[in-house]
Every structure is written in C-alpha cells, then in structure tokens.
Amino acid sequence: MLIEKLNWRYATKKMDPSKTVAEDKVERIVEAARLAPTSSGLQPFEVIVVTDPEVRAKIREIAWNQAQVTEGSHLLVFAAWDNYTEERINHMFDLVNEERGIKNEGWEAYRKMLLSSYPQRDAAVNFEHAARQAYIGFGMAVAQAAFEGVDSTPMEGFDPAKLDEILGLREKGLRSVTILPLGYREPEGDWLVNLKKVRRPLEEFVSRV
Ligand SMILES: Cc1cc2nc3c(=O)[nH]c(=O)nc-3n(C[C@H](O)[C@H](O)[C@H](O)COP(=O)(O)O)c2cc1C
Secondary structure (H helix, E strand, O other), rough: OOHHHHHHOOOOOOOOOOOOHHHHHHHHHHHHOOOOOOOHOOOEEEEEEEHHHHHHHHHHHOOOOOOOOOOEEEEEEEEEEOOOOOOHHHHHHHHHHHHHOOOOOHHHHHHHHHOOOOOOOOOHHHHHOOOHHHHHHHHHHHHHHOOOOOOOOOOOOEEEEEEEEEEEHHHHHHOOOOOOOOOOOOOOHOOOOOOOOOOHHHHOOOOOO
C-alpha cells in the first residue's frame, strides 16, 4: 500500500556510498515524474540524472555540503522552463494531436487561449508556474522511490543559480527547482532514521464541508 511506503520513507540524512540504485529503479522513478499531471498537460520541466562523481562533488559544494548529494548513487535535478513561449506551447499541443491522430476543435481553441495569454506574461510569473508543475513530478518521484524501496532526500537546500551554471541549464531555457539524491540509508550514521515521523494530526489538517 502506498501509505505504508510513505510511512517507511524519510528524508534520509546519511546514505551508504557503497550501494548503487539499480538503473531499472531509477528509470521507474523518472517515469513517475514524467507521468505526473501538469497544468494544461504542458509538462514544463525536465529531469537531469546526475551520476558523474565530479559533477556531484561540485553540486554538493553549493548544496550546503549535504552529504547525500555525493553519497547517494544518483542525483535527480528537477528543472523548470524559464518561460512559456509560443514554440513550447505549440510543441506540446502538436505532440498531442500527433499521438492521438485527431484534431479537436475544443483543444485547438484551448491552444489559442494559452497562446494569447502565457507568452505575454512576465517570464518570472511563467517560471514560477512551471516550477509548481515541477514540484508535482518531484512528489511523484519521492513516492515512487519509496515504492521501490529506494531512499531519497527531497532538497531545496542549494543555490539554484549556481546549480544552473554547473549543469548549463540557462542555455537550455531551464532553471533548477529541486534536487533528489537517491541511494540507500546508512542507519548507523543517520540521526533521523529512528525518530518518529511527525505530522500534524488529521483534525488539524483536514476539514470537511
Ligand atoms: C521541497 C522540499 C525541500 C527540502 N529540502 C531539504 C534539504 O535541503 N535537506 C534536507 O535534509 N531535507 C530537506 N527536505 C526534507 C524535509 O525536511 C522533510 O521532508 C520533512 O521534515 C518531513 O520529514 P520526512 O520527509 O522525513 O517525513 C525538504 C523537503 C521538501 C519537500
């Protein structure tokens, strides 16, 4: 059950550098992010899988020296579009038409509506919107990692501008949003592993109308 896996997972603080996550597991974790729902189906983000130890060492330096960045075997970087352009919107709508083999009036009207609003907005507003979509994929990846029995640490604790530089993201029209080291916990060195998972009680969290 998903709930059991979500109780099992925790923001792992110490990973065992001798253990490597199998590629098929990594692929399914990325696939979960790819399958995430996004606003208008635009999927305005990409995932970069970083395994190169040198690159990960550089990233660790700009990520508060968090050890999981190099002690995990893979580092997923979630990077959102820096802006919504006509080209990007058309690409996605064309892909849908191509894959489905149909052209739909309602869909084309919807395309026009987006084309007449998104590209004219401030790039910063568009990036923030795209970043929110990246977070949905990020959450899916966290859940799928747990499902695979793979430990992960969701992270915002890094300097996005510096990470963009290390990975050359701005040139590709991308900006980093979150990172997710994948690996296996090293319980001996992890202060968090045996501590109770704490969440606000349900009655403080949910209300019913
Ligand atoms: C968007 C986001 C950013 C986070 N950034 C970091 C981080 O940089 N370093 C870290 O150790 N944990 C980070 N965390 C982990 C949270 O502190 C953790 O998920 C929260 O305390 C709940 O604990 P749990 O995940 O162990 O259940 C982040 C979590 C999220 C969702």
